[in-house]
Amino acid sequence: MSGVDSAWKGVWSLDAIVSRRLRRPRTTGVTMVMDTGLGLSAMRDTLDLASQHIDQWKFGFGTTALMPRAALEAKLALLREHNILAYPGGTLLEAAVVQEHCRVFMKRAAELGFGAAEISEGTIDLPGERRRRMIDCARNAGLQPITEVGRKDPARQLSAEELAVQVLQDLDWGASWVIVEGRESGQGVGIYDRCGDIRSSFLDELTQRVGDVASRLIWEAPLRDQQSYLVCRFGANVSLGNIPPQECLALEALRCGLRFETFAAVAKHSRDAGVWDPASIESGGPANLVASDE
Numbered sequence: 001m002s003g004v005d006s007a008w009k010g011v012w013s014l015d016a017i018v019s020r021r022l023r024r025p026r027t028t029g030v031t032m033v034m035d036t037g038l039g040l041s042a043m044r045d046t047l048d049l050a051s052q053h054i055d056q057w058k059f060g061f062g063t064t065a066l067m068p069r070a071a072l073e074a075k076l077a078l079l080r081e082h083n084i085l086a087y088p089g090g091t092l093l094e095a096a097v098v099q100e101h102c103r104v105f106m107k108r109a110a111e112l113g114f115g116a117a118e119i120s121e122g123t124i125d126l127p128g129e130r131r132r133r134m135i136d137c138a139r140n141a142g143l144q145p146i147t148e149v150g151r152k153d154p155a156r157q158l159s160a161e162e163l164a165v166q167v168l169q170d171l172d173w174g175a176s177w178v179i180v181e182g183r184e185s186g187q188g189v190g191i192y193d194r195c196g197d198i199r200s201s202f203l204d205e206l207t208q209r210v211g212d213v214a215s216r217l218i219w220e221a222p223l224r225d226q227q228s229y230l231v232c233r234f235g236a237n238v239s240l241g242n243i244p245p246q247e248c249l250a251l252e253a254l255r256c257g258l259r260f261e262t263f264a265a266v267a268k269h270s271r272d273a274g275v276w277d278p279a280s281i282e283s284g285g286p287a288n289l290v291a292s293d294e
Contacts (some may be wrong), residue, residue: 020236021255022273024083028053028215029178029237031252033245034184034222037063040074042243050248051082055148056218058118058241060184061091069112069201086113089118090148093134095214097229098124104133106141119182120148122181132173145174156186161188164209171213177239180206183218184242191219198229215239228261229252236262 022029031054035171037045047054057079064072079086088109096105109117119131126134131147138145147170148161158166167178181190188194191203204248207214214234220225220242230238243251247290253259270276 014279020257021252022237024052024055026055026237027177028239029255030218030239031243031248032056032179032239032241033248034058034060034220034242035063035245036060036184036244037067040071041130043069043075044078046191046245046248047078047084050252051084053248053252054082054084054139056116056241057084057086059086059088061089062095064088065092071104073113081221083227085119085144087116087143087146090118090122093117093119093121097126097134101279102137103141106137106143110141110143112210114143116144116146116176118146118148118179119175120179120181122148122150122152128169131170135170135173135175139174144176146177146179147175148181149180150190152181152183152189155193157189160205161209164266165215167210169211171216175219177216179218179220179241182222182226182242184222186220186226186242192226196223196226198226203233227254228259231255231262232265 001264033054033056035043035057059072076086086264093102093105096102106117114271121131135145135147149158149166149170151157157215170178171209182191182192185196186192187196189200191206193199214241215268218239218241219230221230221240222242224247227240227243230240231254234244236257240251250259254262257263267276271278
């Protein structure tokens with residue numbers, strides 16, 4: 001909450017509550033918003049409320065090809081004002097690749113004001129060497145390469161081993177982050193079953209196979225239960241993506257222990273550490289709650 005004048009300052013020690021969160025700029029614990037068609041005024045309202053909690057802004061699939069250029073450039077300028085990394089959805093790049101326009105796409109993305117490019121194979125299949133060249137192409141255009149692993153078609157899902165191999169290869173080739181496909185629905189793809197529940201054994205195998213670089217994964221998690229599970233599983237500084245713009249503050253509250261799913265652990269940890277006694281009379285000062293990632 002650095003730089004933010006909290007309305008609740010003095011009621012309790014807010015710093016103790018949110019101390020487990022890394023501050024921007026950060027490479028882990030990032031929040032990536034999924035924009036599927038937000039207007040400029042609505043975007044400005046979102047950023048006024050929550051920009052300090054947003055790291056990346058993805059314009060979903062091919063939406064940027066369907067809006068007026070002036071509107072897109074205005075949105076990108078606003079994101080730059082708030083130091084938020086913006087990039088178009090990977091499906092748009094896949095469409096450019098099919099038309100053999102990869103280098104043209106990267107150059108135009110940089111000219112428009114994007115700071116990154118998402119490189120994916122959600123729909124098409126590419127040889128590994130082509131994927132490596134696309135990462136190089138993004139870097140040569142001055143864009144951060146952010147790759148995505150996984151397929152959008154529920155009938156064409158990769159195994160945990162196949163995903164892990166691609167994650168490790170992409171990072172070795174120079175990807176800044178690797179997104180794990182979850183789509184905007186969060187159902188039937190990647191680590192999610194058809195109902196949107198997390199396949200815990202699949203998740204465990206994937207994270208075990210990627211090892212220490214798991215911190216550079218961004219898990220697409222559009223649904224609240226998915227976000228809660230991943231924060232409780234990996235801690236406050238797990239990177240999450242495909243977050244609806246209106247859910248940014250709710251997610252940050254979850255990360256900071258200010259929602260039931262995570263506050264219960266904070267309260268228990270404070271009681272067990274002896275800094276809070278449920279039966280004690282208030283002293284009048286802020287409570288020294290103990291942050292916990294449990």
